[in-house]
Amino acid sequence: MGKKQKKKKIVWPKFVGIVLFMAIGAICGLLIANYIDSNAAEDISLGEELLTFxxxxxxxxxxxxxxxxxxxxxxxxxxxxxxxxxxxxxIMSFMWVKENYKIKFKRLTLAGTGGQCLMTPPQLVDGKIPVVLYNLGGSFMNIITGLIFLGMYFVFQSIPFLSTVMLMMVAVGFVLAIMNGVPMRMGIIDNDGYNAYALSRNRDALRSFWVQMKANEQLTKGIRLKDMPDEWFTTPSDEEMKNSMVAVRGVFACSRMIDTQSFAQAYKLMTHFLEIDSAIVGLHRRLMVCDCAYCELIGENRSDVLKQLFTKKQIKFMKSMKKFPSVLRTEYSYALLSEKDLVKAEGIKVKFEKCAKTYPYPSEIQAERELMDIAEQKSKNI
Known part of the structure; x- marks a missing residue:
């Protein structure tokens, strides 16, 4: 793939997302301007006008x-x-997780996502499960409620402020439905429409989706990746990695190697996945770079390789995910093994433990602590 093609592939989905968000602002701006203009004849002060705005x-x-x-x-x-x-x-960083038949409140921030509803899928029947309604359910609900708000607009049409609010709700609902329902790769993540499209293309993608959801269920039960069934983590071929859903299975395979502490094997596979033309979403790709950096730090610890991994985009991503366990683990290891700054490392460890208290997957915290211990032991042997 040429440089020009790669740049186009990465940039235009982000541009579309920005345009759609700008559309929300533009439509709402016109509604606000129209409301203020329609009430301009009334005897109201500048202060009241600004308050309304x-x-x-x-x-x-x-x-x-x-x-x-x-x-x-x-x-x-x-x-x-x-x-x-x-x-x-x-919703945002506020998360409710089903844990031992109880709903518990946790905290989790994922860059590029405003929310997420994860569910345990039904068993596969002839290699299939229903996926379209689950994936597009969010967009359908935005449209349904948008139509309800449209009806409420006509009900409250005689009340200018309320009718303007109702039209805003209509506009936001329809634009978000388009943004999530029309298949697009949004840069760091794929939208719901693209996921539904990817799942409809082949049965292997469908099974990969099922594995992803089942693995998430196991994580909420406190089961680590290394203790899950081996057949869930078969490594896809380079051609299979071009499907975004199958690519997730490749990411999981790498993560499982990290959990089993097969660092050399994981590093080799991750490096390969990062080099080939694949459909790994931006979020997983950036987290994979973190894992590559960790493997390098506890391995050969080459400053030139680390410099190549920690690009400006990667550093920016890690700042946006500053409360994510694997990011904190990598920063901790870097402070210990590259910068040799014990004070900084200890500060990062404090942040990690604070994050661990509300993180939804305790088995991942256990795994990350083990990786941090390995880095700490490595620093003592240098």
Whole structure:
């Protein structure tokens, strides 16, 4: 793949996402301007006019937040309708996880995502499970509620402020439905429409999706990747890695090698995956670079290789994921083994332990602590 083609492949989905978010701002801006203009003849002060303006700006952001909740609720509702069971529900960094038949509150931040509803899939029947309604349920719910708000607009049409708010809710709902429902690779993640499209292309992608969801279920039960069935982590071929859902299985295979402490094998496979033309999403790719850096640090610890791994984009990503366990583990190891800064390393370890208290997957915390211990032991032997 040429440099020009690769750049186009990476940039245009981000551009589309930005345009759609700008569309929300533009539509809401026109609605706000129209409301203020229609009330300009009234005897109101500049202060009241500014208060109205900023109130409607706040309403726009509240509308986005409400539709985010509606969207994730759509995945939950349509998932339950098609045989899935509840696993976790996240809005921003606030997460509710089913753990030992109880719903517990946790915290998790994932770059590029405003929320996520993960569910346990039904058993495969002839290699198939229903996927379209679960994946597109969020967009369907945004459209359904958008139509409801449209109906409420006509009900409250005689009340200018309320009718403007209703139209904002309509606009936000429809734009978010398009943003998530029309198949697009959004840079760091794939949207719901693309996932549904990828799953419909081949049965192997469908099974990979099933494995991904089942593995998540096992993590909520405190089971580590290394203790899950071997057949879930078969390494896809280079050609298979071009499907985004199958690529997740490749990522999981690498993560499992890290968990079994097969570092040389993991490093070799991750390096290969990062070099080939694959459909690994940006989030997984950046986290894989973190794992590569860790393997390098506890291995040959070559400064030139580490410099190549820690690009400006990678550093920016790690800052956006500063509360994620594997990112903190990598930063801790780098402080110990590359910078040889014990004070900085100890500070990162404190952050890790704080994060660990509310992290939804305790088995991953256990695994990360072991990796940090290996880095610490390595620093003592230098």
């Amino acid at each position: 900023f109130s409607l700006i706040i309403v726009m952001y509240i509308s986005i937040f409400i539709h985010l909740i509606i969207h994730e609720a759509g995945h939950l509702i349509f998932g339950l309708m098609t045989g899935y069971s509840f696993s976790s529900f996240r």
